Amino acid sequence: MKETKIIAISDSHGRSALVREVAKIEKPYDLMIHCGDLCDPGLKALGDETGIPFLAVRGNCDSDSSLPAELNFEEGGKRFFVSHGHSYGVKWGTREILARGIRNGADIVFFGHTHEPLLERDPGSNVYILNPGSIAQPRQRGRQQTYAVITITADGEIKITIKSLEGGY
Numbered sequence: 001m002k003e004t005k006i007i008a009i010s011d012s013h014g015r016s017a018l019v020r021e022v023a024k025i026e027k028p029y030d031l032m033i034h035c036g037d038l039c040d041p042g043l044k045a046l047g048d049e050t051g052i053p054f055l056a057v058r059g060n061c062d063s064d065s066s067l068p069a070e071l072n073f074e075e076g077g078k079r080f081f082v083s084h085g086h087s088y089g090v091k092w093g094t095r096e097i098l099a100r101g102i103r104n105g106a107d108i109v110f111f112g113h114t115h116e117p118l119l120e121r122d123p124g125s126n127v128y129i130l131n132p133g134s135i136a137q138p139r140q141r142g143r144q145q146t147y148a149v150i151t152i153t154a155d156g157e158i159k160i161t162i163k164s165l166e167g168g169y
Contacts, residue, residue: 001154004076008148010035010084010112011134013061016043018135021165022147023050029149031075035112035132036084037061059084059112076152078107085111085131094120094129102127107158108150115139117146117162130160 007029012019016038023032029052034043036059044067047054058067071082081101088097090113101109108128117133117140133146140146144164151159 001077001156003154004031004152005029006075006150006152007032008035008110008130008132008150009033009135010132010147011037011059011115011137012039012043013037013134013136014039015136016040016046018145018165019043019046020049022135023052025165026149027052031055033071033080033082033110035059035082035110036067037112038064038067055082057082057084060086072104072106077156078152078158079105080108080110081106082110085113090114090131094118098122098125098127098129101129108160117148119148119160119162128158128160132162135165 007026031053034056036057039061041064056067058069073080081104085097090111097111102125110130115134115137118131120129132148135145135147138145144166146162146164149161
């Protein structure tokens with residue numbers, strides 16, 4: 001199996017140029033996932049523009065009903081569950097969204113909504129839970145515009161890094 005590189009981004013709130021900037025910085029990659037609140041229906045065309053698959057879910061600020069509320073899929077031999085997270089109360093904790101991801105057989109659960117990056121691994125299930133933060137309206141201390149890079153190595157190991165447009169994190 002070859003190495004797979006996935007970019008996760010969230011809460012761009014209409015600032016599509018920032019999403020395109022991340023795509024340019026991280027190229028080459030195999031897939032980009034947007035965890036909702038794109039607020040720009042035209043951003044769905046990014047996959048066509050780059051020739052690299054672009055998947056997105058609908059956030060609480062998205063009016064585009066053609067976006068799914070959740071995604072379950074496999075890439076690089078791993079299972080993914082993606083939701084914006086607002087319907088799982090992620091501002092008050094990750095228990096509900098993690099449980100949903102586990103029920104769906106996910107190796108990694110992605111969400112957004114809080115505008116704060118988070119990377120944890122549930123000790124009971126070994127499932128990763130990942131919020132890449134917000135590329136446009138960060139709320140964590142330091143207010144860095146963040147996204148995540150997920151690498152699935154050829155031997156199936158998952159490596160996740162949260163990055164900042166400002167450099168470092």
